[in-house]
Amino acid sequence: MVSMMEKLTVVGGGLAGVEAAWQAAERGVEVDLYEMRPLRTTPAHLTDRLAELVCSNSLGSDLPDRAAGLLKAELRRLGSLILTCADAARVPAGGALAVDREEFAAQVTRAIDSHPRIRLVRQEVMEVPAGPVIIASGPLTSPALAAAIARLTGADYLYFYDAMAPIVYLDSVNLDVAFRASRYDRGSEDAGDYLNCPLSRAEYERFVDELLAAERIELRDFERDIADGRVGAAACGLEPDRFFEGCLPIEVLAARGRQALAFGPMRPVGLIDPRSGRRPYAVVQLRRDNLAGTLYNLVGFQTNLKWPEQKRVFRLIPGLEEAEFARYGQMHRNTFLNAPMLLRPTLQFRGRADLFFAGQITGVEGYVGNAGTGLVAGVNAARLIRGEAPLVFPIETMLGALCHYVTHADPASFQPMKANFGLLPPLANPPHGKRERYAAYSRRALTVLDRWMAEVGMELVSVRAFA
Numbered sequence: 427m428v429s430m431m432e433k434l435t436v437v438g439g440g441l442a443g444v445e446a447a448w449q450a451a452e453r454g455v456e457v458d459l460y461e462m463r464p465l466r467t468t469p470a471h472l473t474d475r476l477a478e479l480v481c482s483n484s485l486g487s488d489l490p491d492r493a494a495g496l497l498k499a500e501l502r503r504l505g506s507l508i509l510t511c512a513d514a515a516r517v518p519a520g521g522a523l524a525v526d527r528e529e530f531a532a533q534v535t536r537a538i539d540s541h542p543r544i545r546l547v548r549q550e551v552m553e554v555p556a557g558p559v560i561i562a563s564g565p566l567t568s569p570a571l572a573a574a575i576a577r578l579t580g581a582d583y584l585y586f587y588d589a590m591a592p593i594v595y596l597d598s599v600n601l602d603v604a605f606r607a608s609r610y611d612r613g614s615e616d617a618g619d620y621l622n623c624p625l626s627r628a629e630y631e632r633f634v635d636e637l638l639a640a641e642r643i644e645l646r647d648f649e650r651d652i653a654d655g656r657v658g659a660a661a662c663g664l665e666p667d668r669f670f671e672g673c674l675p676i677e678v679l680a681a682r683g684r685q686a687l688a689f690g691p692m693r694p695v696g697l698i699d700p701r702s703g704r705r706p707y708a709v710v711q712l713r714r715d716n717l718a719g720t721l722y723n724l725v726g727f728q729t730n731l732k733w734p735e736q737k738r739v740f741r742l743i744p745g746l747e748e749a750e751f752a753r754y755g756q757m758h759r760n761t762f763l764n765a766p767m768l769l770r771p772t773l774q775f776r777g778r779a780d781l782f783f784a785g786q787i788t789g790v791e792g793y794v795g796n797a798g799t800g801l802v803a804g805v806n807a808a809r810l811i812r813g814e815a816p817l818v819f820p821i822e823t824m825l826g827a828l829c830h831y832v833t834h835a836d837p838a839s840f841q842p843m844k845a846n847f848g849l850l851p852p853l854a855n856p857p858h859g860k861r862e863r864y865a866a867y868s869r870r871a872l873t874v875l876d877r878w879m880a881e882v883g884m885e886l887v888s889v890r891a892f893a
C-alpha cells in the first residue's frame with residue numbers, strides 16, 4: 427500500500443494524461459502533470475495546449491448503437507473531463523461528436539490550470555519516475571522516455587509503429603466459401619482459429635490488379651522515416667528495427683512482382699479446399715483475433731490503402747464479398763507496449779503496482795478510448811494512494827472490454843485496437859438485425875455499468891464546462 431500523503435506523477439498532457447490527472451485530483455490526490463510541449467514538441471502536435479487533437483476534429487459517432495457512441499455514453503456516466511469539454515465545444519456533425527479543436531483544447535487547459543490540486547510542469551520526463559506514476563506519453567513518446575520504458579519492459583515488448591491488418595466480423599464472412607483449416611492440418615493452433623478464403627488464378631490476378639491501382643494514404647515524413655528505418659528503436663539507441671521486411675504493406679509487396687503475394691502471405695501450401703478437394707491457387711488466411719471468436723484479422727494484410735479502398739478491394743476476396751470491417755489496416759508511427767505481457771486490466775504494470783500506463787501507449791486506439799484508459803488509470807492510481815484496491819471495469823462495458831482486450835490478447839500478434847462490439851462478451855439471446863444487436867449490447871453495457879458503479883461505490887467527480 428502507498429502512503430496517504432504521496433503525490434501522483436502523470437507524464438503526458440494529452441487526452442489520457444489530462445483525464446487521469448483530473449480524475450485523481452478530484453479524488454483528493456495531489457498531482458504533478460508533466461507535459462514537454464512547447465519546450466520539446468512531437469512530429470504531430472502544433473500547439474502548447476493540453477489535449478491537442480493531432481488530426482481529425484471528430485471524436486467519432488455519438489449514436490447509442492455504435493461502439494464509439496456507447497463508449498461516450500459510458501464516459502459521460504463516469505464523469506469524464508474530456509467528454510465534458512468535448513460536449514461544450516461541440517460543432518454540428520450529424521451523428522458524430524465533432525469539436526472546435528481550439529475551443530476544446532482551451533477548455534481542457536483551463537480546467538487543468540485552475541485545478542487546486544494539479545501542478546502543470548512543462549518539462550520532458552526522461553526516466554520512469556519513482557513513486558505513484560501514470561505514463562500517458564502517447565504514440566509519439568519522446569525518444570529518451572521511450573528508451574527508459576524499453577529498459578524497464580525489455581526492448582522486445584515496446585513497439586515503435588503499427589502494422590495493422592484489417593479485422594472483419596466473423597458473422598459477415600461467407601462460410602460457404604471460406605473454410606476452416608490450419609496449414610498441413612498441424613501446428614499448435616486449433617483448425618478453428620483459421621479461416622481460409624480460396625482464390626482461383628483469375629481471382630488472384632484481378633485482386634492484384636485492383637490492389638496495385640487502389641488509392642493509398644499519403645505517408646507523412648516521419649512515417650516515411652519508419653519505412654527507411656530512421657526512427658524507432660534505433661533512434662532510441664536500442665536494437666535496430668527488425669520491422670519492415672516482415673511487415674511490408676501488402677500493396678508494396680504486391681508491387682515487387684505478380685507472384686509475390688502467391689509466394690508470400692497468400693501462399694496456399696498445406697491447404698486443401700474441402701469443396702474442390704484441391705489446393706487453391708492462392709489463399710487469404712483469417713486468424714481469430716479475440717477470445718469470443720467473433721473477430722478475425724487478415725493475416726499479413728497490413729496496408730496503407732485508403733479505408734474505402736480497403737473495403738472495395740478486400741471485398742473482392744471470395745468469402746469476403748459482404749465483409750464488415752471492425753478495424754481497417756493501418757501503418758503509423760506509434761509507441762505501444764505489449765500490454766498483454768506487461769499490464770493488468772487495472773492498467774497497472776505487472777512488475778510494479780504503483781506504475782500505471784494510459785492512452786495510446788497501452789495499445790488502445792482512438793481519442794475517446796484513450797481518454798477512457800486515462801480515466802481508469804486516474805481512478806485506480808487515486809484508489810491505490812488512498813489504500814483502496816484498484817478496480818477492474820466490467821467486461822460488458824466498452825471501456826472494460828478495451829482494457830480487457832489489451833491485457834488479454836495474444837501477445838505474439840498484439841496490435842492496437844479501437845472500440846468495437848466484437849470485444850464484448852456475446853449476448854445470451856442476440857436479436858437478429860445488426861442494429862438491434864448493437865443496441866442490445868449498449869443497453870446491457872449501461873445497465874451493468876450503473877449497477878457496478880453503485881456496487882463499488884464509485885464516486886462521481888464534479889465536472890462542468892470550462893468555457
Ligand SMILES: Cc1cc2nc3c(=O)[nH]c(=O)nc-3n(C[C@H](O)[C@H](O)[C@H](O)COP(=O)(O)OP(=O)(O)OC[C@H]3O[C@@H](n4cnc5c(N)ncnc54)[C@H](O)[C@@H]3O)c2cc1C
Binds near residue numbers: 552
Ligand atoms: C499523426 C497521427 C494522427 C492521428 N489521428 C487520429 C485521429 O484522427 N483520430 C483518433 O482518434 N486518433 C488519432 N491518432 C491517435 C491519437 O494520437 C490518439 O487517439 C490520442 O491522441 C492518444 O492520446 P494520448 O493521451 O495517449 O497521447 P497524446 O494525445 O499524443 O498525448 C501525449 C502527450 O505526452 C507528451 N509527451 C510525450 N513524451 C513526453 C515526455 N517524455 N515528457 C513529457 N511529455 C511527453 C506529448 O507532447 C503529448 O502531449 C493519431 C495519431 C497520430 C500520431
